[in-house]
Amino acid sequence: MIQLGRKQELTVVKLVDFGVYLGEKIGAGEKERVLLPKKQVPEGTGEGDVLTVFIYKDSSDRLIATTREPAAELGHLAVLKVAAVGKIGAFLDWGLEKDLFLPFKEQTKRVHEGEECLVALYADKSDRLCATMKVYHYLKKNSPYIIGDEVTGRVYEISDNFGVFVAVDNQYSGLIPKREAQGEYKVGDVLSCRVTNVKEDGKLDLSTKQKAYIQIDEDAKNVLQVIEEFAGVLPFDDKAAPEVIQREFGLSKNAFKRAVGHLLKEKRVKIEGGRIYKL
Template sequence: MKAMGNLKENTIEELTVVRLSDMGAFLEAGTGNTSDDILLHNNQQTHPVEVGQKVTVFLYHDPHHRLTASMHLPQIPLDGIGYVCVLLTTRFGAFVDVGTERGIFLPFSNMIGRVEKDQYIWVKLYKDKSNRLAVTMHVEDEMRRIALPCLEYKVGDSITGTIYNMTPEGAFLISKDRHILFLHKSELRDDIKMGSEIKGRIVFIRKDGHVNISLRPQKESAMGTDAEALLKKLTENGGELFITDSSDPQEIKDMLGISKSAFKRAVGNLLKKKLIDLGEKSIRLVK
């Protein structure tokens, strides 16, 4: 049976119970034909229903392609995000588990990279142009909205997050405390993919409360006072200083209060840690 009236699969609807049977309840399809009524099986009811009651249900096609109802609704709110499992992949995309009786479609156009069965990923639940539920892996705006500044951690602490975005610069993660973490591309391994859970070491806390992490073990020596001072100055100046290792020693002294040789050592230290980029006329924090 195809979609009836305005009712379609992969949608959430409020329908009226018109009769009961041993199998379950039948919901009015709105066609005026009782043979089109939609079955809400006993197994798909979260609580008993009565004739005349309006119930909110998720509609899907059963194995015989009949439109069927379930009271098991998505565990992700509409336009909300969640960490979900990939149920299967097809030549059109993939289906993910959001708590409904059937998986929700993730088209290739809404993927970041490719996904595989049993992989966990971050997604946003939304309605497509035909009013059907769908998901997208593009959740960076939502993550920024819910993110909290990292106040309870310090440089050197361990922190764990799951990857929600991958760019040419590296991977972005969200921690259980809603802190945004960044892992530079130089530390990405073949086994790291979208949704991977990563435990890293905080190497820098940005002014906005986001943090840079590293998978490399802590070195015995600390970063050094001069390098820490340079990072602080960069942060205070919006992430960029118009000074390089070819700058005049007095200019370096006036700006940072350290010698040119100390400045060079600090720059070398931060470059090794992938915390800064060195340009022709300036040094910049890695974003």
């Protein structure tokens, strides 16, 4: 059976002026055939030879074979560059003559020419190969990582309810939970994270924060820098509303209070009259 979106070995069943026809075998029972264009046919190819090819569709929506190596197969993931953006979606360079279509409805953010995005390859209702940025169901759950490991991942979706979804190594399922997702994140960001939990199903919980004792030092430096930007007097203290703290520092209220406590202990700030003063 000739499989769309897959690399497979097929037999040369007929030679023609414009290429060769490939099938699973030679014989009267042969039903499925696909054309390998002449410019793709290796020199010296003859009837009965077996070739490894990739099957996709040409601009006329006909099955066609190629000996070129695509960046992804059906159901697989790849980071691809946007070649062009049209009225109904974007087109990605995946190593074949015909660019891969990324519909607007399959984008988790609007993409622009020249940028890279993580996508999975799927077949739409018309059996055409397309790309999707909604890669959650395509990610693996058998990563080699354990709690405490440092990993690199790409943000592929952001949820107000769950947090920041990250594809670790562009292939494993990871999440920065909402409680940990302090600061600004964008789809496409490549992050350095720490594994904080490996769930029973293999999915990874992540944090961009360092281990607690390191993170408090970093947060304290951040808080002190912001106080300096307020000319040394912060117009609120650690009892401020969480949204104010998030806006000014990109920290949770608890992280802010820990950082301020650290600075108080080091006698670098003081709290007086509902304000924080740099010493």
